[in-house]
Structures are given as structure tokens and as C-alpha cells.
Amino acid sequence: xxxxxxxxKYLVTxxxxxxxIKCEQNLxxxxxxxxxxxxxxxxxxxxxxxxxxxxxxxxxPNRFSPKSPDKAHLNLHINSLELGDxxxxxxxxxxxxxxxxxxxxGTRLSIL
Amino acid sequence: QQQVKQSPQSLIVQKGGISIINCAYENTAFDYFPxxxxxxxxxxxxxxxxxxxxxxxxEGRFTISFNKSAKQFSLHIMDSQPGDSATxxxxxxxxxxxxxxxxxxxxxxxxxxx
Numbered sequence: 001x002x003x004x005x006x007x008x009k010y011l012v013t014x015x016x017x018x019x020x021i022k023c024e025q026n027l028x029x030x031x032x033x034x035x036x037x038x039x040x041x042x043x044x045x046x047x048x049x050x051x052x053x054x055x056x057x058x059x060x061p062n063r064f065s066p067k068s069p070d071k072a073h074l075n076l077h078i079n080s081l082e083l084g085d086x087x088x089x090x091x092x093x094x095x096x097x098x099x100x101x102x103x104x105x106g107t108r109l110s111i112l
Numbered sequence: 113q114q115q116v117k118q119s120p121q122s123l124i125v126q127k128g129g130i131s132i133i134n135c136a137y138e139n140t141a142f143d144y145f146p147x148x149x150x151x152x153x154x155x156x157x158x159x160x161x162x163x164x165x166x167x168x169x170x171e172g173r174f175t176i177s178f179n180k181s182a183k184q185f186s187l188h189i190m191d192s193q194p195g196d197s198a199t200x201x202x203x204x205x206x207x208x209x210x211x212x213x214x215x216x217x218x219x220x221x222x223x224x225x226x
Binding site for chain 2: 045
């Protein structure tokens with residue numbers, strides 16, 4: 001059973017398009033996260049979401065918006081995609097903010 | 113400003129040897145220090161973690177050493193195996209009020225050669 005699953009695994013699209021990445025966790029966790037891993041493998045937090053409280057990393061452009069329909073899901077919507085958005089995006093979850101985080105296998109986004 | 117500095121960037125170790133990866137942090141409010149292991153095409157997976165109230169934590173072949181005064185912590189992999197070949201990330205975070213967000217080091221690519 002996959003604990004944190006992301007879809008799609010690969011996403012290839014053109015500049016200017018709007019796209020979404022879905023994330024679901026079956027661990028019963030209360031907190032979910034989105035991370036961006038760039039071409040140099042640097043991992044950076046984008047958002048954390050706990051009990052309807054959204055914490056946004058100040059460096060994230062407002063073209064990115066997380067949406068949580070329920071506790072088990074945190075989707076990432078990206079508007080007006082740019083070349084610099086090409087990266088691997090990871091979803092993660094944890095029981096609470098100070099508990100270990102479990103990561104999905106990532107979504108590789110490529111912008112043409 | 114990089115709050116967690118990790119070295120080396122890459123490391124080659126012979127099978128059976130000891131792999132050592134070092135990290136240094138700047139923010140004294142950090143109070144949780146995990147290490148993650150990432151294989152190609154996979155997400156990072158928690159390997160071992162430590163809090164600053166202890167100086168060392170061991171789990172199997174993996175040991176974290178923590179030096180609070182120097183603001184440094186390191187991962188030691190004893191008896192390194194080819195299956196340990198992966199990218200390792202140190203991280204740090206602070207609990208308490210506000211967000212609990214991991215700040216990662218830039219990663220170390222470990223290659224264990226037979």
C-alpha cells in the first residue's frame with residue numbers, strides 16, 4: 001500500500017498552461033506539505049497545511065496554490081506555468097508538525 | 113541564505129568502509145535534526161533523527177553525532193554497502209509556535225563501490 005501517492009508521476013506541458021498535481025495520503029496524518037526539488041536536487045518547502053491552517057513559504061509565487069478538499073488530500077495548482085517551474089514536486093505528510101514526514105515519489109514537471 | 117550547510121557534495125566509499133557526512137546549521141532555534149535517504153526516482157525517506165538533548169543516536173549501521181555548541185551534526189554509516197548508494201540529506205526544523213518546516217542541506221551523493 002502506497003502511503004503518500006502523487007499523480008501524475010510525469011507532467012509535460014507548455015509555458016502559460018495551468019496544471020494540477022494531486023496528493024493523497026492513507027496514513028491518517030494531520031499535516032501535509034509540498035516541496036520543490038530543483039535540477040541540483042535542492043529540496044525546498046513550499047507549503048505546509050495543518051487543520052486548515054496554511055503556512056506559505058514567502059518565496060513561492062502566488063501562481064502556486066494548494067487546495068485541500070479533506071485531511072487526506074492536498075493538491076497543488078499552478079497557473080501560468082513558466083520555464084523555471086520545471087522541477088520535481090514532492091508531497092509529504094506527518095502526524096503533526098513535529099513528527100517525521102513521509103514523502104511521496106514525486107511528480108516530474110517539465111515545461112516546454 | 114543557506115541555513116543548513118552540508119558536505120561533502122559527493123562521496124565515494126569502498127564496501128565495508130565508513131561513510132561520514134557533515135552538516136552545520138546557523139539557527140539556534142532548530143531543535144529537530146533528521147537525515148533523509150533518497151534513491152533515484154523516489155522520494156526522500158526518513159533514515160534517522162535526533163533532538164539536541166542527546167549527543168548521539170544509533171540505529172543499526174547508522175549513527176548521528178550531534179555537537180550543540182559547534183552547531184554541527186553528522187551521519188556515520190558503518191560497514192557501508194553498495195545498497196547504501198543514494199543521496200543523503202540532512203535537515204533541521206524548529207517546533208513550537210508557527211510552522212514546522214524542514215530546511216534541507218543540499219545533499220550528498222554517496223557511492224559505495226564493491
